[in-house]
Amino acid sequence: NYGVGMACSYFEGYLAHIIPSDGARFVGFEENINIYEAKQGVIFPVKRLFIVITKSLYCPPDLKHFNKKNRKLPYLEACQSLEDVEKDVAGVKNRTYRNSAYKIYRAGGAPVYLAAECATPLHTLHRVLERKALYEELSDVDPQEIVSDFCEMLRKVIKKSPDCCEKCELVYYDDKDPSQNLADVLLDKIKEIE
Amino acid sequence: NYGVGMACSYFEGYLAHIIPSDGARFVGFEENINIYEAKQGVIFPVKRLFIVITKSLYCPPDLKHFNKKNRKLPYLEACQSLEDVEKDVAGVKNRTYRNSAYKIYRAGGAPVYLAAECATPLHTLHRVLERKALYEELSDVDPQEIVSDFCEMLRKVIKKSPDCCEKCELVYYDDKDPSQNLADVLLDKIKEIE
Ligand SMILES: Nc1nc(=O)c2ncn([C@@H]3O[C@@H]4COP(=O)(O)O[C@H]5[C@@H](O)[C@H](n6cnc7c(N)ncnc76)O[C@@H]5COP(=O)(O)O[C@@H]3[C@@H]4O)c2[nH]1
16 A cells, blocks of 8 residues: 555665665764764764654655744754765666754753654655646545554564664654644654653 | 555656756756756757666666677666756755766767666665565565556656656666667667657
8 A cells, every 4th residue: 555655665765775884885874973973073962863754744845944933942953964875776876865964952952963854755745645636546545544554664664674773763743733843842852762 | 556656756756856947946857968968068869868667677776787798789888967956855955866877889870878767666666575574564566566557657647747748758678588688779769759
């Protein structure tokens, strides 16, 4: 089914490329963060990829779009990206995989650094569902069912993969709930793991 | 179903990003080829993206892997890639999309340039099906059925999209048939379109 297929292709086509070391050109996600820390003189309290799953499936280009108007609350700002992963894939020479680093500013504390992004397959699904005429065959799917199949399958596969298992975090964020602030959700997740 | 979902996400999550102009940073695929021709002093007889669909679903890192041992036959060689498409997508800043240019050498004629690659979702599917233990839920799928659903849906969607319709070509290649040479299959496709 759609959600299960999405999770398999997200893991095999992406997480399996960017998280583990490939024993050759790519040192692995955690080491990539270590290199970034050394170069930029910053500290990531948690060296994992935070994958944000939004309730509405809407994924803005930049996570700062989820910041609240009230700047006294913690807020996200993109910084320099991590080092690119480049590899020849399916006839595409030097295909590039790039992860973003964000800092969370908060009152009464130093900014907190993390690697974060939305779950891209959900972003694509959201765009697909918005174009009903083009993708008529998918007009009667239940998005929430697809997302829950996606998350359940992804969690299963990550758990079974020793080299990815403790290196990504699925983060649920209800972007339709005005009382939820993504920066706070991420800070809580970091405290939980630290 | 899996194949239909793969086609929708390949079109919406990739072709829709790299083929049309976005009216802002990206001039569009055809114009990107024009720029390449001017910079490199070469000519692309057909300014479309050739998407190679292999029978076995196996997609090598570089299309040269399909060249025959006999060098009297036409053969592929990767050249400098086209200009990157960069855009913020789902929280990933400056996500990079890159297409490869290849030249086909042939006896008794100048080399022929083209933009080509394998259909990445099939590559990912191939890797997923090879890891039966990790993706148990997909162990009883019929790959050929998925591919045929994928191709049929993709063809439908491309046909309905005026800004992509004459800009990509699906190319079927039976990589298990020793008498088929991908470079020749592509040359024939180019002659057909020219
Ligand atoms: N040739 C090629 N070059 C690309 O740059 C590219 N980007 C996407 N695709 C293919 O288009 C389709 C839709 O992409 P989406 O982003 O929704 O899902 C992607 C996305 O969620 C994630 N992913 C892959 N590459 C990246 C990336 N560089 N950054 C973030 N996420 C990525 O993993 C999924 C599967 O990727 P692929 O299995 O490589 O094939 C994809 C997919 O079939 C590409 N195909």
